[in-house]
Amino acid sequence: xxxxxxxxxxxxxxxxxxxxxxDGILDAGVVGVFSDRPKAQALERARAAGIPAIALRPADFxxxxxxxxxxxxxxARVQPELVVCAGYMRLLGAAQVEAWHGRxxxxxxxxxxxxxxLRTHEQALAAGALQHGASVHFVTAELDGGPVIAQARVAxxxxxxxxxxxxxxxDREHPLLLATLQLLAARRLRLDGASVEFDGRPL
Ligand code: GRF
Numbered sequence: 001x002x003x004x005x006x007x008x009x010x011x012x013x014x015x016x017x018x019x020x021x022x023d024g025i026l027d028a029g030v031v032g033v034f035s036d037r038p039k040a041q042a043l044e045r046a047r048a049a050g051i052p053a054i055a056l057r058p059a060d061f062x063x064x065x066x067x068x069x070x071x072x073x074x075x076a077r078v079q080p081e082l083v084v085c086a087g088y089m090r091l092l093g094a095a096q097v098e099a100w101h102g103r104x105x106x107x108x109x110x111x112x113x114x115x116x117x118l119r120t121h122e123q124a125l126a127a128g129a130l131q132h133g134a135s136v137h138f139v140t141a142e143l144d145g146g147p148v149i150a151q152a153r154v155a156x157x158x159x160x161x162x163x164x165x166x167x168x169x170x171d172r173e174h175p176l177l178l179a180t181l182q183l184l185a186a187r188r189l190r191l192d193g194a195s196v197e198f199d200g201r202p203l
Contacts, residue, residue: 001028001185004080006088007035011042013086013107016174017181018049026178027185032078034071036090052078058090068093072100082184085139086177089118094141102191104139105184107177109169111151112137116144121162121169132156132165134173136180138191147196149189149203152176 005014014033020026033046038055046053054074061067072093075083085092085106097104110120112135115127124132133153140146152172156165183189188199196203 001181002031002079002081003028003181004032004034004075004078004083005030005042005046006083006085007033007040007042008037008089009040009042009087011040011045011087012170013173013177014042015045016178017084017086018045018051020178020181026181028181031080032075034075036071036088042087065093068096072096082181083139084177084181091143092139097139097141100139102138105136105149105180106139106144106146107134107136107173108144109134109166109173110144111135111153112144112148119162121165124156125160125162125165129156132169134169134176136176138196140194147191147194149196150176150180 003017005017007014017026017030021028021030030051032052032054033042035043035055036058038057043053043055056067056071056074058067061070081103083100083104085104110124111131111133115123131153133151135148135151137148138146154168154172190197
């Protein structure tokens with residue numbers, strides 16, 4: 001399966017995908033990596049793997065619409081079958097989200113529908129959550145609100161701070177994202193309207 005990956009920063013999820021492909025455990029190829037931040041480490045990881053790495057800076061565009069259109073034109077040029085948002089920190093355009101309905105996923109570091117948006121680990125600690133985790137979901141117009149495909153759960157331990165909790169969640173994010181991508185690549189998962197189907201049955 002041809003994957004386009006969107007990432008704003010470190011790119012450890014991207015690296016997990018690249019490593020899994022290299023190890024032969026994910027039947028996919030990353031055909032382009034896209035970022036809103038030219039200095040994103042994710043772009044370096046892509047270049048090191050010989051993958052087109054494209055940065056588009058929002059500041060170089062007059063409007064949000066113009067940025068979103070240019071980004072998705074660039075994405076369309078590499079002809080992906082699936083767009084994977086892996087630490088992409090910008091809101092996506094509504095038209096583009098609609099056009100990619102069922103063909104775009106996101107990994108979010110919380111047990112959705114809890115703790116949408118930013119600083120999820122801080123949110124979990126402030127709420128006194130005993131459990132926290134990560135979710136992979138199809139992207140829809142509602143921020144972090146699309147149908148959930150899979151989740152990984154971790155305990156919140158006494159003495160945790162946002163950094164220790166983030167590290168524990170991140171450890172689980174990589175296998176969670178890979179397992180989801182394996183199922184998508186095997187065409188075992190699809191989005192039917194608003195519901196996720198697994199092997200032809202509602203999840
Ligand atoms: C991850 O926690 C991801 O869930 C969130 O941003 C972080 C990105 O990490 N959306 P990385 O760039 O993949 O290392």
